[in-house]
Each structure stands twice: as structure tokens, then as C-alpha cells.
Amino acid sequence: MKVAFIFSLAFVLSGQAARSEPRLLNAVVARVNDAVITYRDVYNRVLQDLDFLERQYRTQPEVFQQKRDELIQKNIELLVEEQLILHEFKTAGYKLPESYIDEEVDKNIRTTYQDRATLTKSLQAQGLTYEAYRTQLRERFIIGAMWRHNVPRDPLISPHKITLYWAQNRDKFKVEDEVKLRMIVVTNRPNGSLSSAKNLSREMLAKIKDGAPFDEMARIYSQGSQSNEGGDWNWVQRSVLRPDLAQIAFSLKPGQVSDVIESPDGSCYLMKVEGARLAHIKPLPDVRDEIEAVLKDEEFKRLRKKWIQRLKEKSYVVIYPIS
Structure with a gap:
């Protein structure tokens, strides 16, 4: 069913389908509690990367299809994660002052648009209202803040774990x-x-x-x-x-x-x-920083996965198989 769903979605995400059947873009891909994720959400998320893949694998259609399907699946999962995080923020009773969003708007104007008139023209070109733009900023701000609060980006790794990794993975540190x-x-x-x-x-x-x-x-x-x-x-x-x-x-x-x-x-x-x-094994002092970086990345991914799984367990999540 998952494969059928991906191919269905891939058809809808093609430029021709999007133009000829715009109503399909409003079809629901997934539900997360009281929020829905549509084909349009996925389309907007993957469009740029999809164009890049199409150019890169123009002469390798089978590889392109595989990469495309992986891209679609990955971004559906990311969209589901984002809705889980937004729901957690809401149900936990957190509030985000509007002044934070005002500051984000002002910062974007300074760094990207230079003035409010240019921002307005850019939003019109994208088919976005100013309120929709503020909503995007608000959600982006909330998601970033919740990640930082719940999953430390720089987890502590004990010296013992570093030594153990070096001892158990000596082949990785062999030098000719x-x-x-x-x-x-x-x-x-x-x-x-x-x-x-x-x-x-x-x-x-x-x-x-x-x-x-x-x-x-x-x-x-x-x-x-x-x-x-x-x-x-x-x-x-x-x-x-x-x-x-x-x-x-x-x-x-x-x-x-x-x-x-x-x-x-x-x-x-x-x-x-x-x-x-x-030929020798690199001594531990020479690779300590390298090992620590690997272990920090692994621990970050573990904590990230654990937190998302915890959110899923107390939420209603469904991805619709479409044939």
C-alpha cells in the first residue's frame, strides 16, 4: 500500500498533474490529531529538490524514481513530525508572544527584503497573504524552540563511551x-x-x-x-x-x-x-574529537527519534494509502 501511495503522490506532484488537476493538491495525505497534511503541503516542500533530482538523473529514470520516492516519503514524515510538535506546544499550554513574530518579520525585512513593500510584492508573487506568512514564521519559530528545548543539539558524551567506541571499532582507525x-x-x-x-x-x-x-x-x-x-x-x-x-x-x-x-x-x-x-591503529588521543563528534550525532538522532516516538504514542496519526 505504501508503494501505491508513493506512486500516486508522485503523479500528483508532477508539474503536469498539478496544473491540470489543481483540486488533487487539496487531497489529504495524512492526519495528525486535528491537523491535515495535503498533497499541496508535500508539493511545496519537495518541489525544488524534485527539480534538482530530475536534472541530475535525467538519463537514469529508474534511479530518479527511487530518489523521488525517498524524497517524498522523507518529507511526509517531516511534515508529520512538525504537526506533532505544534500539537505538543498547543496542548502543553505554551504561548508565543506576537512580539516575537514581529521581531522575526523585521529581521527578515532587514536581511532579505530591505523594506516592507518588497516583502509584500514577494508574498503576492508566492500567492501568500501577510497573515499566512506570519503563520509560517510562527510555526517555524515554535518548531525550532521545541526541538532545542526537548532534544539537546550538543549532548554530553562520557570519556568512557569514547574509549569504548575506539576499542570496539579499531578497524575504522586503521592506517596503511x-x-x-x-x-x-x-x-x-x-x-x-x-x-x-x-x-x-x-x-x-x-x-x-x-x-x-x-x-x-x-x-x-x-x-x-x-x-x-x-x-x-x-x-x-x-x-x-x-x-x-x-x-x-x-x-x-x-x-x-x-x-x-x-x-x-x-x-x-x-x-x-x-x-x-x-600500518597502525590511530591512537585514541588522535581520534578522540572525531569519535566524540560521531557519538554526539548518534545520541542526538537517538534522542530525536525517542521524543518523536513519545509524541506519536499520545497522538492520532494516519497516513492514507491511496491506490
Whole structure:
């Protein structure tokens, strides 16, 4: 039934259906307590993203249909959540002073519209009345405030949980063999001779062997993406480099500089390894912040889901299957 519903809704949300059958946009998709969610609500919510998906997957109709259905389903769920939150605000007896909405209107005028006349014209173009606009702002303000009040965006994570996550997910923190690499790249310019890149590279190598700093040579002569940083690639794993370059880089010892490496396209490379380290598990201090961010996100999602589920349990919610 859910699939039939999604395809029905997808038809209504198509531009052609919306124009030829505007009455369908008023059909009810879901009820949440005494509020209804219509096709129009979903249409307004997904229209921009739907256009983007259609352009992105123009030549992949099956992928587009899948992405479209996921987008529709996700936004129906979000609309249901919003109505649950608005109902909770109302039944809890909370009040939102009109002065808050006045401030929001004034802020939007300052940041977006510049003056009230421009705001009025924009609302008319969207088919919105001023009161409908204020209602949108009011609901948006309430929903944001209720989320912040009931679901902390920055939940506390204990050090024990961070340590436990690191111990139980060591594979996620595996690092391959790495070398700290600098590289000079000399491309064979279209108008240059085939030997020009090789000759320049040989001259640089001779200067480096005589004591010229590798990083200075890179800044002056390299045409690679890291030339401004003295050819510094920092720590790299074997998989980052071309196989032929990786083989040479990982055969060098720290402090060693390669011979001139010729590429089939006429480009030449010089590499210097400044350090090497074997495959290892990143130590906890190096990944503590990363783990904490992951756990905070997981905890936020858990608390969010728990609160919405609690609201659903004391509410009347139905999404209509339409064939």
C-alpha cells in the first residue's frame, strides 16, 4: 500500500498533474490529531529538490524514481513530525508572544527584503497573504524552540563511551603504511622539446645533491598542485599515488631523494621522503574529537527519534494509502 501511495503522490506532484488537476493538491495525505497534511503541503516542500533530482538523473529514470520516492516519503514524515510538535506546544499550554513574530518579520525585512513593500510584492508573487506568512514564521519559530528545548543539539558524551567506541571499532582507525612526501612535477610543455622536462629535472636533482633545499626547488620549478607548499604532500598512503610513483616512494628511506622519474607523457618527477611509518591503529588521543563528534550525532538522532516516538504514542496519526 505504501508503494501505491508513493506512486500516486508522485503523479500528483508532477508539474503536469498539478496544473491540470489543481483540486488533487487539496487531497489529504495524512492526519495528525486535528491537523491535515495535503498533497499541496508535500508539493511545496519537495518541489525544488524534485527539480534538482530530475536534472541530475535525467538519463537514469529508474534511479530518479527511487530518489523521488525517498524524497517524498522523507518529507511526509517531516511534515508529520512538525504537526506533532505544534500539537505538543498547543496542548502543553505554551504561548508565543506576537512580539516575537514581529521581531522575526523585521529581521527578515532587514536581511532579505530591505523594506516592507518588497516583502509584500514577494508574498503576492508566492500567492501568500501577510497573515499566512506570519503563520509560517510562527510555526517555524515554535518548531525550532521545541526541538532545542526537548532534544539537546550538543549532548554530553562520557570519556568512557569514547574509549569504548575506539576499542570496539579499531578497524575504522586503521592506517596503511605511509610516507611523508615532497614531490616536484615538471610537465613537458606543448612547445618544448621532449627532453626539456628531463633536462630541467636533472639540473634540479644535481642542485639538490649539492645542498639546495628540495622545498625551494619545488616552489621555483614545480608545476604540481603543491608547488606553493614546497611540494609537500604531507603523509600519504600507497593508494593515493600512481602505482609507479608509489613503488618508488615507498622504497625510499627518510631523507632520500629519488632519481628523475619519467612519465610516458613526457612529464618528470622528483620525490623526497621525509618520514615513514608502518600500518597502525590511530591512537585514541588522535581520534578522540572525531569519535566524540560521531557519538554526539548518534545520541542526538537517538534522542530525536525517542521524543518523536513519545509524541506519536499520545497522538492520532494516519497516513492514507491511496491506490
